[in-house]
Amino acid sequence: MAKWDNMLSMLWMLRSGRKLTAAQIADSLEISVRTVYRYIDALCASGVPVVAESGHDGGIRILESFMETPLFFNSVELKALVDANKFAQAAGYPYTEELESALKKVENGLHEEQRHDLFRQTSSLDVISPARPPSVVPLLRDLERAAKDGRTIRIAYRKPNVKQADEREVDPYGLAYDRNEWYTVAFCHRSQAMRTFRVDRIARLEPTEARFVKPERFSASAYFRDQSEREREADGPLAVVRIAGEPDTLNAVCGHWHLRHYLTERTDREAWFQLDVPTMNKYLPMYLVTFGTAICIREPLELKRQIQKMAYGIAKLYEDDPD
Known part of the structure; x- marks a missing residue:
């Protein structure tokens, strides 16, 4: 295990609130006691309040004031977060700016060696994103907000090979990403049935004053599976x-x-x-x-x-x- 991974693992052990001896930590991480003390020095230099108490009831612990600090991630977890962000951007995920901001906060808490290691691990993966209309992202936000608030919306929807968009009122229950496209699963008031609408074919969306109650435990992915079964x-x-x-x-x-x-x-x-x-x-x-x-x-x-x-x-x- 890499140095920083071992240090973070040791930090997680100490965050449990228990006092641990250097020998216990060394056995758990399969490292030497000497390395444990070297890691303690490195954590203290980084601002982590690690206390080593001698005596019969002694041991290594961290101060309670540090217990509520943000989560720490090992190198593989950090790589997974950065790579997941790449896939989210390629999919047209509507909250990529917020995701970028969250990742930046995590990266700002890393040391230079960690930043370099993270860049090295993630620079070899790219996700090619398909071209999407710029209107898709705000539409996704509006659809998700309407689903969360239980608000009926009025949409102008263009069917394939039809120039004129037709208007209808729908109750959006949820979003699904399938075959590189975004869909909303909604109850259509005009047809009085559940329907799926491709988000990039929505020409206009506006909220109404009407409200709806989404079915309990509704799942857009389950709806897609059920539709396939019915066919x-x-x-x-x-x-x-x-x-x-x-x-x-x-x-x-x-x-x-x-x-x-x-x-x-x-x-x-x-x-x-x-x-x-x-x-x-x-x-x-x-x-x-x-x-x-x-x-x-x-x-x-x-x-x-x-x-x-x-x-x-x-x-x-x-x-x-x-x-």
Whole structure:
């Protein structure tokens, strides 16, 4: 474990309020007693009030005045925070400025050696963000605020391939980030049903005076899963679908907006899905044939034969084509 990680671990042990001997700390961290005292000197130099008391009831402790100080993080935890910020920015997270401010406060409490180590650990990871309309961030803030306050909003929403936006009043229950896009799950007053709206297609949003009560324990992600389940053709019987292919190709198959909900197991070269037979027969042959020879269906035999028949039909069509 790195020096700073050991020091922080020792600090966490002392924050428990118990007196510990140097030998106890050394055994717990698997370091020498001499190193423990060296770390104590370093902590004291940093302003941490560490007290070493000798005698029968003696031990090492920190003063109670230090107990309410901010949390400390080890190097891997700091790296995780910085990397998470990169993903949040790429996703268009609406509170990136606040997140940056919080991280800056954490970084300001680090020593120069820690800052250098943090930069070294995090400089090799970048997250490429898709282009987003500048209006998405304020929309996300407004939608989240409306969901929190239980306030009905009026939106102008543009459907795909439709130039004119139509107005409707909705009760936004929550936000979800899916397939590089933000969605709000809301109760639509016009259709009197739950609907999902892509946030970048909202042309205008304004609050109303109306209020609503969100269903208890509502989850946008659970709603997406439920919708996928409802699109099944039947309840059963279930079939196990095993597909082999290169890792990148399997990523595309497993990431399909509908098929991913049926994924049960995955390795670098194979993926297993479980879904009802009617859904498999209706949707999978046409979808999987688009991958050509990049994938291979291992099972079930029924699906293999359907794709074989479809491929033969395509080949026959062009074989008979005089042009």
